[in-house]
Amino acid sequence: MEARHAVEIEHEPDYEALHAGASLSANLAAGAFAGIMEHTIMYPVDAIKTRLQVLNPSPAALYDGMANAAAQMSAKEGFRSLWRGVSSVILGAGPAHAVYFATYEGAKSAFGADSATEHHPFAIAAAGGCATMASDALMNPFDVIKQRMQVHGSPYNSVLDCARQVYRAEGTSAFYVSYPATILMTIPFAAIQFAAYDSFSKIFNPKNEHDPLLHSMIGGIAGGLGAAATTPLDVVKTLLQTRGTSSDPRIRKCNGLWGAARVVYQLNGYRGFARGMTPRIVNMAPSTGICWASYEMAKRYFAPPKGEASV
Template sequence: MTQVAEEIDYEALPDNASLSASLLAGAFAGIAEHAIMYPVDSIKTRMQILNPTPQAVYSGVINAVSKISTTEGARTLWRGVNSVILGAGPAHALYFGSYEYAKHAFGGNESGHHPIAAAAAGACATIASDALMNPFDVIKQRMQVHGSIYKNVMECASKVYRAEGMRAFYISYPTTLTMTIPFQSIQFATYEYLRKVLNPSGDYDPVTHITAGGIAGAVAAAVTTPLDVAKTLLQTRGEVTDVRIRNCNGLVDAFKLIYQRQGITGFAKGLQPRVLSHMPSTAICWGVYEYGKWILSRGNANQQPINMP
């Protein structure tokens, strides 16, 4: 009798692996994705503010980095990162766990290309994860705006809740879903397609995962930027004195206000830093996630030998 470890397809994780494998890999991927590119995300938020103060008007990413570092200190670019770290771990664990389950249920793990299954699985995953992440994202953006008065995450959450109630943490949730469902659907469908084109064998290949992830993130970010501008307006409305902005209520109202104030070009605000942040962050996210699945699958295979004659 010879003991031989069962060969496992890491892409779907082994059948006898617990859901915790996907959750753990997803948590590490989410924290890495958001934390590493956080300064660029801070710049994106500031560039999307509808009526910025004169001190917070930037001509581009390089100008923003220079101006913020000179006048406010480089640490300002990291303000609010703790909110992302607190929320990204559990939110992305739920995100990737839901994605793996839904992709399998929709037939996305079968041989061949299945963009619809991948897109549908991505949509299911984002509905679940955004419900958990939305309050953390609101806190993050409140702390990113120029002149933020909040010293830490708990102070921000407490003051926002007392002043605006629980609604402030979820007023952007419908808009977030309107943005993230197409974002994730485009991202997952693009990623799965490119992954299979660049690596038909399906073996673990970090270059493939990073390349496919980066391209998928850039495409999805560019397409959904107008929705992200509206989301930023809704999530930061409590930090401005403009009555019209403070009373903005929902996606349609936000779109109308953006168009009235800045025309069609207003919907492209923050496009450059959004793409610049999502391209590497998505590449990092998929690279870390696929590596985590590969490591967890190898460990599971080594621990689960089967008897062969």
């Protein structure tokens, strides 16, 4: 009996094998699936966050909070207004997150942080930073289009129409003027998220078991921490990405991170840098949890442990 039990233990699939040695194509596929799931499910909350972060909005777009914004958008513009621009996210999130997780796994391995039991928070954080720099280079133009379509009174009929009009009016630079602010925001966000997820996973899931609920809970905590810490830079990024829709000349003339930060302070003081923090956390915590749970599930499907068929 003991011998049979020993054999069962010896051949029990090691969940960590899903991470170490998984092929590039498996990481790409899992990352793409996770990215699309993360951004689409929580998209309405992201739309509300953008509305609350816009500085000097029109009187028709003044909201008292998340619930008030959702109610007004649905009543005045229709329920579909909460989903305007979602196709831009679907188009960009797949390839961007594929690169994101593939870069993370590669960097984590290169930095010697593949251990299932040892903590390597700084190496994991560095791997997360590398991942976000690569993915944001792909995602930034799609993010600009998304936010241009989310603002009140957006004049664009579709994602393609938005891309054409922004290019004609402001040139290619409009799609990347927010990239430095995005990088400065997403590198600490990714560092906090990956380090927290890896550390909490080792604490609460020491046996590396496949547990979607636990993955999502740990991912949500990690994402919420990162979201709260990086909200000020997200406000600056939103200003730069939506500057072309503003009637305020100070906003329209912003060309960089520090100029945008000065305008935020001039219009709202230090409180301006916390605009949209609540919906950002409400959005990022569950969406990050969904992302990690989806990623772990997809990795198990595309790269099952040795001796176990795809689930």
